[in-house]
Amino acid sequence: METSTPVSPSPSPSKTYLPSETPLPPAATITPEPLPGLTLWQVNIRSGPGIYFTLLGQINQNQPVQITGVDASGEWFAIAYPSGPEGRGWVTAEYIQATGTDSLPTLGLITLPNGTPAPQASLTQKLNVRSGPGTHFDSLGILPANAIVWLTGRNESGSWLLIDYPSAPGGKGWIIAGYVQAQDILNLPAVDSSGTPVVDIPASEPTMILSTPTLTIAPAFQDGDSADDPGASQVFSPLGIRSFSFTSDLSAPDGDLVDWIAIRPYTSQAGMQASLSASLTCAGNGSLQVQLWQGDQQLSNWGSLTCGNSNNQLVLNGGSDYLFRLSINDGNGLRYILYAFTLRSIP
Secondary structure (H helix, E strand, O other): OOOOOOOOOOOOOOEEEOOOOOOOOOOOOOOOOOEEEEEOOOEEEEOOOOOOOOEEEEEOOOOEEEEEEEOOOOOEEEEEOOOOHHHEEEEEHHHEEOOOHHHOOEOOOOEOOOOOEOOEEEEOOOEEEEOOOOOOOOEEEEEOOOOEEEEEEEOOOOOEEEEEOOOOHHHEEEEEHHHEEOOOHHHOOEEOOOOOEEEEOOOOOOOOEEOOOOOOOOOEOOOOOOOOOOOEEEEOOOOOOOEEEEEEEEEEOOEOOEEEEEEEOOOOOOOOEEEEEEEEEEEEOOOEEEEEEEOOEEEOOOOOOOOOOOOEEEEEEOOOOEEEEEEEOOOOOOEEEEEEEEEEEOO
16 A cells, blocks of 8 residues: 555554664674585576575586575575675575585574564565655665565554665665565564654553554555456465465455455376465454455355465365455445465475
């Protein structure tokens, strides 16, 4: 949602802001020795830990590599690759044979204020990075579709996300949440436009506690997606694409009424069935209706998915194209939902 106008503002608890801590100077580190490994298959070398990063080259099967680190998920190894950024390339860990990988350093780890790792996300389309949570803030640059970003915060409504953006002053930037594939967006810390965490101070208690965000009930930004041009799509594969998340918002009777999400499950042989796990997290003053379509036909026997459902099992045909259609159920007045849709392939 690019802009929002509150329909009926309600009083909120008094707020204060946590001062940003002055970072300590980096401690001296000892570079560990590279760990030898062997490629089990031909592997792609990428500029970062994910399939959306630039392809730098390939290494054939049964070739030695020098492993220098691992990403926060443990699914990608950094290897010595002189022509890559910082002399490094990234390969899928499951295709590398090595021992002693538990001792590898975690590279590129970004943490939230509570010390937990910041989640990664990918973009479903090209986006402006802005200096604050709104289109009236200055543009800091543009990220391409499928770019990988680190999420470090959100505005109180969850409609804009704060990301790690090293080329910007302060190393941070804001992107609109509706075009971001990620998990646990609603669990990110709420921050103001400068990135300072927002907290509530209850009048009767001296202890500060993190605030629960109050969503702005306003028409959702119309993204223009359709069954022919879905807002997000994912083709599952055996090469690490086992999960998919999409966050957006809907409203009715005004604003963005419907979202379409396209998927193609994977099986090793055509005609086999694929098992998937679906979850739907929602916040707002309405409820969602989720339909499953194939082509121009709505399916009736696929199961169900509603707000609050977690790990609902679905069985679909591998290699076939499906469309999830999400809309807000009937009701009175303006209804708004911010949701996170997650689909995982079950081994």
